[in-house]
Amino acid sequence: MDSREELRLIRRIADKDRDALSELFLGYHPRLFKFIYRLSDSYTVADELVNDVMLTIWQKAASFRGDSRVSTWIFGIAYRLTMRRVTKKKLQLADIADNEHLAAPDAADLETQNWVHRGLQSLPPAQKMTVILVFYLGLTYEETAEITECPVNTVKTRMFHARRKLKGLLEASASPRKRLDESAHE
């Protein structure tokens, strides 16, 4: 679905066209679900919020002026709804039941991905979400600032602090392993 097609759908949704909403929903569902899942770390929350995002689109489509890309607008709605939920419920970790829905991880990269995953969990919500917006959605710093409704400098600073914390974690996790390797060679 290209951006012009998306814009046409939004205009039709603004005119209360249910078929247009269904079409947009089907087109965005996988990406939105994965995005919210990564922000909230909860399968249940992601499943629930995807529908809430679409409901908000239904209600606000008429106010979309086309200043930004449709996808930026939609992910902005998803970001704010998730942020509100995460802040309220303090969802920091996926609950055990949620993990039943996880796909089998790639064993080769598991170790590296685990420390990044653990590191992400330890970040304050605003920093974690900025990392996801930048690396998962591949947004520019201006788009990230627009979605998170904060200055560009704040976005850059959040990424800087997130990197510093994850780097520290990587070094800390590498040190015992390095010592272990060294002792094995002795």
Added chain:
Amino acid sequence: MSESEQVHRQASLLLPWYVNETLAEDERDFVRAHLAECAECRDDLGVLQTMRESVVAGSAAPIVPKPRVAELLSRLNGASDVQESPFVLGRWLIAATIGAISVALAWLVVEVAGNRVEPTVFETATSMSSVTTMDYVVRLDFDDSVGEADRERILAALGARDVTRDLQASGYRAVITAPAMSFAELQQFTERVESMDGVQAMGVLALQLPVDTRSRDSVQ
């Protein structure tokens, strides 16, 4: 800060977007030139590339459930359009403004005409506006792994006082005196605190201007 330090800082802040390939051409060239001569940034580049790969791949990628279209469409019936026309919003704003002005006028008539407040005293009370610091009533949440001693050390480092613990919510409520800040500065301050080891989150609950008890006494 020297020129080279400034270049390092600017390039370092742009690195994540160099990695996700969304920088403008001139910014990309600027970062690339800096990377050629800065080992620290090359090191950080590796960390960011690993971060990106892990976030994109996601060791815990979820199995996406089937979209629940029927449920969504059934919810539309109960959903009202939240967008009000500018005209309606304008009417609300006008009504609210008139209401606020009416309340203020009524207060003035009662208080000033009744001679209960001397205008000179009122002027004295408001002349304390040149404040340089404010009291921030904050809520602090710590990582579960952080012990009591470390929590106290962090609170002391922040100059927190009147600390109370919210046992139900496992957080702390405290007062921190700091320079008066704009909203953006306050956000940055919050982020700095949240980046401290052991601090999970900080939220500002209320702001309090310093009260000059002498002028308050003079009113009484």
